[in-house]
Each structure stands twice: as structure tokens, then as C-alpha cells.
Amino acid sequence: MADITALPSEAVKLFGSAASESARPSSPPPLSREEACHWVRCPDDDLAELLRSARDLRYRFKPGVITYSRKVFLPLTNLCRDYCGYCTFRRDPGQPGAHTMTPDEVLAVAKAGEKLGCTEALFSLGDKPEMLFPEMRETLRHLGFNSTLHYLEAMCELVLRETTLLPHPNPGLMSSEWISRLSAVSPSMGLMLETTNEALLAVRAAHDNAPDKVPTRRLRTIEEAGKQGVPFTTGILIGIGESAEDRVDALLAIRDLHQRYGHIQEVIVQNFRVKPGIPMHGSPEPSRGDMLRAIAVARLLMPEVNLQAPPNLSDPDYEDLLAAGINDWAGISPLTPDFINPERPWPHLQELAERTRRKGFELRQRLPVYPEFLSRLASAREPLASRLSASAAADGLARVRKRTAA
Numbered sequence: 256m257a258d259i260t261a262l263p264s265e266a267v268k269l270f271g272s273a274a275s276e277s278a279r280p281s282s283p284p285p286l287s288r289e290e291a292c293h294w295v296r297c298p299d300d301d302l303a304e305l306l307r308s309a310r311d312l313r314y315r316f317k318p319g320v321i322t323y324s325r326k327v328f329l330p331l332t333n334l335c336r337d338y339c340g341y342c343t344f345r346r347d348p349g350q351p352g353a354h355t356m357t358p359d360e361v362l363a364v365a366k367a368g369e370k371l372g373c374t375e376a377l378f379s380l381g382d383k384p385e386m387l388f389p390e391m392r393e394t395l396r397h398l399g400f401n402s403t404l405h406y407l408e409a410m411c412e413l414v415l416r417e418t419t420l421l422p423h424p425n426p427g428l429m430s431s432e433w434i435s436r437l438s439a440v441s442p443s444m445g446l447m448l449e450t451t452n453e454a455l456l457a458v459r460a461a462h463d464n465a466p467d468k469v470p471t472r473r474l475r476t477i478e479e480a481g482k483q484g485v486p487f488t489t490g491i492l493i494g495i496g497e498s499a500e501d502r503v504d505a506l507l508a509i510r511d512l513h514q515r516y517g518h519i520q521e522v523i524v525q526n527f528r529v530k531p532g533i534p535m536h537g538s539p540e541p542s543r544g545d546m547l548r549a550i551a552v553a554r555l556l557m558p559e560v561n562l563q564a565p566p567n568l569s570d571p572d573y574e575d576l577l578a579a580g581i582n583d584w585a586g587i588s589p590l591t592p593d594f595i596n597p598e599r600p601w602p603h604l605q606e607l608a609e610r611t612r613r614k615g616f617e618l619r620q621r622l623p624v625y626p627e628f629l630s631r632l633a634s635a636r637e638p639l640a641s642r643l644s645a646s647a648a649a650d651g652l653a654r655v656r657k658r659t660a661a
């Protein structure tokens with residue numbers, strides 16, 4: 256079994272670190288707000304220059320490789336106390352499709368993913384449904400837990416003990432106590448900031464009746480993860496009623512937290528897509544140009560942070576996003592659908608590898624925690640420590656195992 260404490264230096268050799276990269280004399284200074292606001296609205300004639308700058312920075316950061324996380328998607332519960340205007344995932348109790356997974360279901364999916372070479376168990380779930388629904392309180396009581404977060408913690412531990420997968424929980428807002436508890440059973444976790452625009456909480460706006468989408472509360476969770484040194488994934492959602500300048504402000508808020516705590520392992524730039532039946536079904540989607548500008552500006556604002564965009568939300572020409580400076584394709588499953596965007600299947604992994612190769616990159620499988628953050632987990636407790644040692648290759652990416660199917 257590999258010694259986890261030996262991994263980071265190898266990882267740093269190949270992928271660099273915030274400290275080593277920032278010391279490079281050739282690195283240009285990060286973009287100011289004023290410059291970012293200019294570029295996020297730049298005319299088409301200037302887009303090529305913006306993209307070239309973003310690509311140059313991506314090349315300095317991690318040349319030649321685009322990563323993805325081979326995962327199973329575990330929608331632990333789709334009950335949620337929030338009602339975001341763009342969401343097709345959430346259900347009320349009794350609605351068709353409302354479901355809370357049992358431990359047997361969690362384990363069956365995780366074991367099936369293990370056979371297909373997955374290394375991540377992504378737990379995505381609604382935020383605190385038991386606070387709104389007595390039915391969820393009854394479900395949790397039947398399962399033997401006081402809250403959804405207690406149940407999530409137990410399921411992360413179950414996956415760690417019974418499979419080779421590493422959990423990555425995405426449960427919504429978390430207190431400092433819950434960040435601490437969940438970090439004992441997962442190497443990384445996530446919470447999308449989405450936006451810092453509080454006007455989106457207004458009646459009929461995207462976050463009307465979504466108490467967990469108050470930006471200051473989400474920033475507090477991300478900051479608390481930083482104080483505890485937890486490798487953290489966050490990002491912005493574009494096209495939900497915010498302005499281009501709001502996108503810059505959300506990215507700056509993430510950059511500020513990363514400058515203070517150094518814990519943001521990746522930033523996602525996700526685009527709103529219209530889906531039938533959602534309250535925002537009549538809202539326009541952001542254009543391809545909006546998406547390219549937002550990604551490129553994110554790269555210019557954070558030259559040394561992993562930057563990701565989901566390919567299935569930019570079909571059919573998702574490889575165009577590589578031109579804007581991303582270095583990761585997100586979690587992709589060979590087994591489970593994208594339950595958040597079920598109408599948009601993930602690309603087949605062989606096709607993704609081929610289309611990435613045609614753009615000049617090698618597609619590599621990573622763990623839910625990025626190589627340069629493994630050093631933060633050197634004192635992880637069991638069984639997390641053993642799972643990390645077994646899953647990480649010498650370069651900090653995923654140790655690729657033989658699979659029983661493609």
C-alpha cells in the first residue's frame with residue numbers, strides 16, 4: 256500500500272502547487288475587478304485575445320492534461336426544503352420520483368461503480384428536507400438517524416468501509432461541526448456558491464423560496480471549510496438572472512476566500528439550461544459566448560486554481576470549452592445518469608477521451624481530491640487514510656484499476 260505522506264511531492268512535481276506557481280516570475284498579476292468586468296462583456300472581436308490569454312495561463316498551470324473524476328452519482332435524497340427556479344432534481348414527499356436511498360441501494364450502486372473503475376462516490380442531495388417535511392423526519396427515524404447529515408455521514412463511512420470509492424459529499428449548507436464530521440469520512444466536499452447577487456432571492460427570481468441560497472450563508476460555509484483546511488469545490492451558475500458583473504463578483508468572492516485559506520481545489524463554471532416544467536422554463540439560456548467569457552475570466556482571475564465545466568451541459572460542441580482555459584471535465588459516470596440534468600447524458604468516456612485528444616490533451620482520471628491537495632490529508636483517520644493510499648497513484652491522480660466493463 257502506498258504511503259500517502261509520500262504522494263504530495265510527486266504530485267507537486269507534475270502538477271505544481273499554488274506556492275510554487277505563484278513564485279514564477281513569468282506569471283502575470285491576477286486580473287482586477289475592473290479588468291474582469293471589461294473582459295466578461297468584451298465584444299466578439301476581442302474574444303480571441305481573451306481566450307488566448309486564458310489558454311496561456313492554463314498551459315502554465317497544468318500543460319497537456321485534462322482531468323475528470325470517474326464517479327457514481329448517489330442522490331441520497333431528492334427531497335429538499337428549497338425551491339430553486341431552475342431545479343428538476345428536487346421533489347416534495349409523495350411527488351412522483353421522490354426518493355431517499357436506502358443503505359442497501361447506496362452500497363449496490365457504489366459496488367457497481369467500483370467494478371467499472373470508479374473512484375468517486377458523489378453524494379448529491381437536497382438541503383435539510385427534514386426541517387420542512389415530517390415525512391423525511393419519519394424516514395430518518397426509521398433509518399435510525401436524527402438528520403439528513405447524520406445519515407449522509409453514515410453512508411460516506413459505509414462506502415469507505417465496503418468499497419474502494421472515495422466519498423465527495425455535496426449536501427448544501429454545513430456548520431463548522433458538520434464540515435469537521437464529514438471531513439473525517441471524505442477527502443473533499445463541495446458547495447456551489449452560484450452567485451453573490453442577493454436580488455435573486457426576490458419573489459419570482461431564481462432563489463425565491465430558497466433559504467439555503469442566501470449568498471452570505473454559502474460564503475460562510477465555504478470560509479469555514481477554509482478555516483478547517485478542507486479541500487473544497489465550489490463555483491458559479493451563470494444565466495439565472497445575474498448580470499455579467501455579478502459573475503465577476505462571485506468569482507472574486509471565491510478568489511478572496513482562496514487567497515485567505517488556500518483550500519479551493521476547483522471552481523466550476525456551470526451554465527443554466529432550460530428544462531421542461533421548471534419555474535424558469537421561459538428564461539433564456541446563456542449563450543456559448545457568455546460561457547466562454549465567464550470561463551476565461553475565471554481562469555484570468557484564478558490562474559492556479561483547477562477550473563471545470565461540465566461537458567454534458569455544453570453539448571454538442573463541448574470541446575470548445577477547452578479553448579477558454581478549463582483543465583477538468585468534472586465528475587463523469589459510466590454507470591449512473593446526471594440526476595441533476597437527467598435530460599443531458601454525460602458523453603461516453605471513450606468519446607470524451609478522443610475529443611479531448613483531438614484538441615491536444617491527454618484525458619486522465621483523478622480522484623475527488625486533486626493531487627496538490629493530498630498533503631492536507633496526510634493525517635486522515637482510518638478508513639479514509641487507507642482508501643486514499645490505495646486509490647492514489649504516485650502522481651496523485653487515480654490509480655487506474657482493471658475494470659470488468661467499459
Ligand code: SF4
Nearest residue numbers: 335337338339342345
Ligand atoms: S438546486 Fe439544490 S437546493 Fe435548490 S431546489 Fe434543487 S436540490 Fe434544492
